[in-house]
Amino acid sequence: MNATFTLLEMRRITRDWSGMFFTAVLPAFFYLIFGATVDAKGETIGNGNVAMYVMISMAAYGAVTATTSIGGQAALERQQGWGRQLGLTPLPDSSYIAMKSLIAMTVAAVPILLTYALGAATGARGTASAWLLSGLLCLVGSAVFAVYGLLIGTAFRSEAAVGAASGTMVIFAFLGNLFIPLSGVLLTIAKFTPLYGYAALARYPLTEGYLTDGSQDPLWVPVLNVVVWLTIFSLGAVHFVRRGRERQ
């Protein structure tokens, strides 16, 4: 670990104001619209209330937008010659990955903290353990989407593709039962989409698996979803990293 390197990278990322707006402010704004202002926000769900349910969903959405973008940018930087420049220094790849992971987690923490702070101020209620565990699960689980960003960045090699990858998070969030409560066929389909497992896990300390339509997911459903998608993203990323090397 290298403090100067990490801090300079952090400063560089926070310089991108529009990017920071979409990762940090947009989810908090969504929470205010979908969570804090709805009539049912005070109704009880598991170990808390509806406002908290929406708050966790939005924090999760913000966190994955951040990690997808950082993973994608890292892939692009390395392909655009920065990887060669770093290859001329003593910096080992493992340190580079460790620093990038730390940065991704730090940036992902921003929307989580902001949304949780707004939630606490506007009526989200739950047990202490539900607050703490859901926040941690949001943060840790978002790493899966850093791999997704890396995959898109190495596969398509363009800024536009990485921007689009962050953008597709909106679609995955709808499909993954994050923005509006799904039911029936849509809910069944949702369980196969990449954000469903992660968000359901993050909400698990609150809901214990209960969904808004009254049904309950056993714990293995979201866990299996996360494991399968992490495997798909990782295999894809490894495939494209290898293909990129062959091409040199």
Added chain:
Amino acid sequence: MHTTPSPTAASSGEPAIELRDLVKTFRPLRGSTDTVVTAVDGIDLTIGQGEVVAFLGPNGAGKTTTLDMVLGLTEPTSGTARVFGRPPRTAVVGGHVSAVLQTGGLLRDLTVRETVRMIASTYAVTAPVDEVIDRAGLAELSNRRVSKCSGGEQQRLRFALALLPDPRLLVLDEPTAGMDVTARHEFWQTMHADASAGRTVVFATHYLEEADAFADRIVLVAGGRVVADGPTAEIRSRASGRTVTAVVADDAVARATAALFGLPGVTDVRRRGERLAITASDSDAVARILLGELGGRDLEITTAGLEEAFMALTGRSPAQPSPESPPDGIPARRHGVPEEVAR
């Protein structure tokens, strides 16, 4: 330009670079019909400490691939590369070798100074950041974003990064590619100013003039092999043919041709439309007689390009690789094969 190695360097005695039967092949892209590409086809080369050596060759000759192996960025398919007697990656980690790469390699949204600080932080010991910025002539620009720097300024920044570990071997891969004449001139001035420390410098270029102006020794590379290697003066004298052309009246052509062939150093005289083109080592003497007693006008003198140098040095056109050469080792513009993009 030649400097004596410092006592410590001499006592360690190892050559700066030692390449033994170095080969690098690339597998073709999946789905393409290409065969295996041999980028480097058995290079043997020893470069002593304190030498300033030009790696001269056309695009696709294998220069960048060879230097990548010297820098540990690419693993050889077979053969060995040693830098100061060590494996390349070890030499990089120890700060003994650094490089200015051809393209890319910078983060656009950092400032010049932040970039230098960031790379400096990866070394255990470096020259002071501000001193390096000064030596690369970047003091005025240190707070400018990389994205706002010109190509030449970005190249000076890469040079600053390469100076950070105070390396004993500095590798420059086509350092002036894409620069205009002024920027190119400024870059080499900065290099000259810095070359005092007895550093070993190896640079790749496809400009004969650059090799001529800066190197003690020229290694000519084509088709992944060394085709000529010697002191700059020797290589230049073998490749320094100039072409003089002038408009000569029709009735004077026969007499002019005979007279010109009589001059020492004239190797070729031929007709190109209304102009007469003479290839010679002493272009002054040709020009004098052309404009004087032969009544020529509209005279032009051009220095031999690298292609002509190749023909002079190897006795064959770069467009006609020998049968055992790799299929795309040399760009063959004349035969309609598109020039390979520089890696």
